[in-house]
Amino acid sequence: MAVIAVYNIKGGVGKTATSVNLAYLSADSGNKTLLCDMDPQGSASYYFRIKAPKKFNADKLLKGGKAVLKNIRGTDYPNLDLLPADFTYRNLDLALDDCKKSTKRISTILKPLVKEYDTIFLDCPPNITLLSENIFKAADILLIPFIPTTLSLLSFQQLLNFFKKTGIDRKKLYVFFSMVEKRKRMHLDMMARFQGRKRVLKQPVPFLADVEKMGIFRKPVLEIAPNSPAARSYRLLWREVEKIVAQKQ
Amino acid sequence: MQPLHHIAWHLPENLDFQNLQLSLADRFAFKRETENKKVCRWYDTFDWRLFQSNHILTREGQDWILQDLAGRRVDKLRGGRKIYRFSRDFPQSSLRDTLTPILSVRALIELGSADIYTQRLNILNGDKKTVAQVELKKITPKHNDRQLATIRLQEVRGYANWLKKIKKHLLALNISEQTTPSDILLFIAESSGRTPLDYSSKYDVPLDPEMTSRDAAVRIYRFLLAAIRKNEQGVLDDIDSEFLHDLRVAVRRTRSAITLLRGVLSPEIEGRFKEEFKYIGAITGSVRDLDVYLLNRDSYGKKLPERLRSGLDIFFDDLAERRRREQRKMVRTMRGPRYQRILDEWESILSSDAETVAGEKETIPISELAGKIIHKRFRKVLRDGKKIHADTQDEELHRLRIECKKLRYSLEFFSSLYDPKRIQQFIRQLKMLQDNLGDFNDLSVQQHMLADLLSHIRPGTVKARELAAAIGGLMTGLFLRHQDVRTRFEKTFAHFSREKNLALYHALFG
Numbered sequence: 186m187a188v189i190a191v192y193n194i195k196g197g198v199g200k201t202a203t204s205v206n207l208a209y210l211s212a213d214s215g216n217k218t219l220l221c222d223m224d225p226q227g228s229a230s231y232y233f234r235i236k237a238p239k240k241f242n243a244d245k246l247l248k249g250g251k252a253v254l255k256n257i258r259g260t261d262y263p264n265l266d267l268l269p270a271d272f273t274y275r276n277l278d279l280a281l282d283d284c285k286k287s288t289k290r291i292s293t294i295l296k297p298l299v300k301e302y303d304t305i306f307l308d309c310p311p312n313i314t315l316l317s318e319n320i321f322k323a324a325d326i327l328l329i330p331f332i333p334t335t336l337s338l339l340s341f342q343q344l345l346n347f348f349k350k351t352g353i354d355r356k357k358l359y360v361f362f363s364m365v366e367k368r369k370r371m372h373l374d375m376m377a378r379f380q381g382r383k384r385v386l387k388q389p390v391p392f393l394a395d396v397e398k399m400g401i402f403r404k405p406v407l408e409i410a411p412n413s414p415a416a417r418s419y420r421l422l423w424r425e426v427e428k429i430v431a432q433k434q
Numbered sequence: 435m436q437p438l439h440h441i442a443w444h445l446p447e448n449l450d451f452q453n454l455q456l457s458l459a460d461r462f463a464f465k466r467e468t469e470n471k472k473v474c475r476w477y478d479t480f481d482w483r484l485f486q487s488n489h490i491l492t493r494e495g496q497d498w499i500l501q502d503l504a505g506r507r508v509d510k511l512r513g514g515r516k517i518y519r520f521s522r523d524f525p526q527s528s529l530r531d532t533l534t535p536i537l538s539v540r541a542l543i544e545l546g547s548a549d550i551y552t553q554r555l556n557i558l559n560g561d562k563k564t565v566a567q568v569e570l571k572k573i574t575p576k577h578n579d580r581q582l583a584t585i586r587l588q589e590v591r592g593y594a595n596w597l598k599k600i601k602k603h604l605l606a607l608n609i610s611e612q613t614t615p616s617d618i619l620l621f622i623a624e625s626s627g628r629t630p631l632d633y634s635s636k637y638d639v640p641l642d643p644e645m646t647s648r649d650a651a652v653r654i655y656r657f658l659l660a661a662i663r664k665n666e667q668g669v670l671d672d673i674d675s676e677f678l679h680d681l682r683v684a685v686r687r688t689r690s691a692i693t694l695l696r697g698v699l700s701p702e703i704e705g706r707f708k709e710e711f712k713y714i715g716a717i718t719g720s721v722r723d724l725d726v727y728l729l730n731r732d733s734y735g736k737k738l739p740e741r742l743r744s745g746l747d748i749f750f751d752d753l754a755e756r757r758r759r760e761q762r763k764m765v766r767t768m769r770g771p772r773y774q775r776i777l778d779e780w781e782s783i784l785s786s787d788a789e790t791v792a793g794e795k796e797t798i799p800i801s802e803l804a805g806k807i808i809h810k811r812f813r814k815v816l817r818d819g820k821k822i823h824a825d826t827q828d829e830e831l832h833r834l835r836i837e838c839k840k841l842r843y844s845l846e847f848f849s850s851l852y853d854p855k856r857i858q859q860f861i862r863q864l865k866m867l868q869d870n871l872g873d874f875n876d877l878s879v880q881q882h883m884l885a886d887l888l889s890h891i892r893p894g895t896v897k898a899r900e901l902a903a904a905i906g907g908l909m910t911g912l913f914l915r916h917q918d919v920r921t922r923f924e925k926t927f928a929h930f931s932r933e934k935n936l937a938l939y940h941a942l943f944g
């Protein structure tokens with residue numbers, strides 16, 4: 186059993202693409218898997234053609250228990266369920282602030298789900314907020330898609346500082362290279378600097394047009410083009426993540 | 435979390451897949467998945483152990499699938515190319531762990547097979563998201579031209595309202611007769627001439643108190659003869675050790691019934707068939723003895739250190755080889771004229787109403803005769819049991835075990851004539867005594883086997899010495915347990931013959 190949050194302070198780094206494809210692979214290898222779409226934009230839900238039920242909203246999420254279970258939807262793929270995001274999630278921070286134990290709320294909400302699923306993925310919105318702090322605490326593994334640029338390095342430093350300040354276990358952090366472009370000098374240099382470090386995964390996900398097709402077909406890239414280089418890199422990435430999950434147990 | 439709903443119906447004969455899809459298309463958008471065709475095989479033990487424990491086991495290619503009778507998936511295993519017969523043949527897996535206690539020593543046999551054509555339809559909403567699944571199946575058994583068509587509806591989590599809509603649509607098409615995988619199992623079994631629970635090793639012959647002794651006897655003998663016949667093929671094909679075991683139990687019961695019911699048939703017939711059934715017991719005895727040894731193989735292996743096990747293997751491989759020879763010999767004998775003639779003639783005697791077959795007691799009501807028989811057996815057990823004390827020869831205990839068995843058989847034969855609750859209670863009491871005597875016998879058989887094994891070890895090597903020492907250890911263990919069971923006999927017998935049990939006996943049999 187593992188809760189894997191895919192997170193980065195920066196937007197547009199491939200968090201959703203990663204959550205969707207890794208959740209698909211987790212389910213495909215026989216784990217009962219739940220993908221929680223935590224982003225009010227609801228991109229993950231969109232890729233699975235799932236709309237949040239009309240009665241579902243941020244308050245229902247924070248209530249937890251049955252209110253959450255009732256709103257889980259089966260995807261088109263065996264073993265894979267999704268908790269859709271609602272637009273009201275954009276106010277989650279304020280609502281969380283009103284809760285008791287405001288940084289542990291998401292952990293509490295996940296508790297009954299942990300009994301039902303082998304793996305839970307959280308697709309997170311960017312920025313450091315009360316919601317992200319909640320997620321850092323709830324997750325066993327924090328998977329950071331990292332575009333190998335100097336700018337990313339700065340924001341990663343920011344994240345480490347936040348962890349230090351709040352005293353959250355930094356051993357949860359795992360970084361992998363996302364949207365890598367081999368033609369870019371800077372990408373290669375940056376990767377060379379980090380390659381081989383502890384908690385930096387070996388398998389990068391290159392920048393590939395097939396991943397973008399997910400928006401058109403509204404399917405994981407593993408369904409659209411199962412033999413493509415994009416599918417292959419997600420598969421190898423999942424194999425690495427799987428090993429980390431196994432070690433944590 | 436709520437489990438997902440699914441429901442399946444028989445498809446009426448006048449509704450083919452084409453028409454059904456056309457009708458669904460009027461109301462719903464759906465995507466057809468590629469159809470598939472495969473061969474499915476159904477398995478169970480001869481005595482339906484899987485069915486009895488609410489399981490259905492099928493194999494499609496190398497995939498073994500275990501479901502419950504309602505169609506919930508219990509387990510799945512991608513197996514090898516080999517066909518597994520015993521649970522121990524399966525690769526290490528949760529499926530094997532589930533099967534092991536259910537199958538125990540019994541082998542899986544194929545109940546039948548069928549071609550299965552499957553067409554899946556994914557029902558889509560406006561976003562082209564799958565919101566329910568419809569599965570159409572056409573099942574065509576081998577060796578049978580009848581077909582079965584089913585439609586199964588599967589909920590997708592969170593879209594229960596769609597399930598309702600589709601259900602309503604199907605009902606309007608006159609699809610209303612629900613089905614479960616157990617219906618399909620029935621259908622498949624039937625097409626190869628079997629019905630679930632058509633065989634059980636349990637003795638079950640109800641009698642009427644008013645019946646004449648002859649009618650009752652014939653009913654008992656017929657049931658036992660049928661049991662012999664049902665197990666014959668499995669013995670000849672050597673499917674598992676239980677066929678022979680059950681066949682021999684039926685033979686032993688028949689012999690016992692002939693003795694207990696002496697005078698119901700003519701003396702010539704009784705005398706002759708006592709001998710004939712003894713002959714069947716004799717020709718099947720050595721294979722059974724070897725089976726008993728071989729069934730212990732795994733448990734002995736586990737008791738020895740790993741590196742000494744090869745020493746055991748030589749012994750058991752040798753036994754297995756001997757068993758193969760004995761089995762071949764037994765099959766030849768059973769296919770020979772005498773064995774077949776015995777059963778054929780016994781059958782014709784049981785269906786004859788000729789006077790020449792009758793004995794002097796044939797018209798006595800069975801309730802009267804039964805009471806006398808049970809009294810006699812019970813008194814004998816009490817008398818013999820009381821005589822046993824600390825230094826009685828083991829031989830006497832073995833004799834008492836046989837006497838108890840006769841009493842047990844007579845109780846079983848006539849149990850339907852008495853108050854069911856009380857007789858079960860009394861049988862339970864007797865069973866405790868029998869268990870003690872049975873353990874005693876078992877432990878001495880095992881000691882004999884180990885002594886036999888010891889004499890087969892070629893001395894000389896270090897390994898042989900170690901093996902001999904290890905077996906010595908096992909023998910000591912068995913000896914101590916044997917002693918322990920022996921000392922517990924007196925307590926067990928006292929319990930059996932205590933006042934309360936005697937009162938129960940008298941309340942039952944007067």
Ligand SMILES: Nc1ncnc2c1ncn2[C@@H]1O[C@H](COP(=O)(O)OP(=O)(O)OP(=O)(O)O)[C@@H](O)[C@H]1O
Nearest residue numbers: 196197198199200201202311364391392393396397
């Ligand atoms: N490996 C990749 N190669 C090419 N395009 C990618 C790759 N990964 C993601 N994309 C595309 O980049 C865009 C942003 O990706 P994605 O939505 O996964 O990022 P995100 O971090 O979740 O963004 P946000 O912060 O907005 O939630 C999407 O259009 C996606 O299709």
Ligand SMILES: [Mg+2]
Nearest residue numbers: 200201224228
């Ligand atoms: Mg996103």
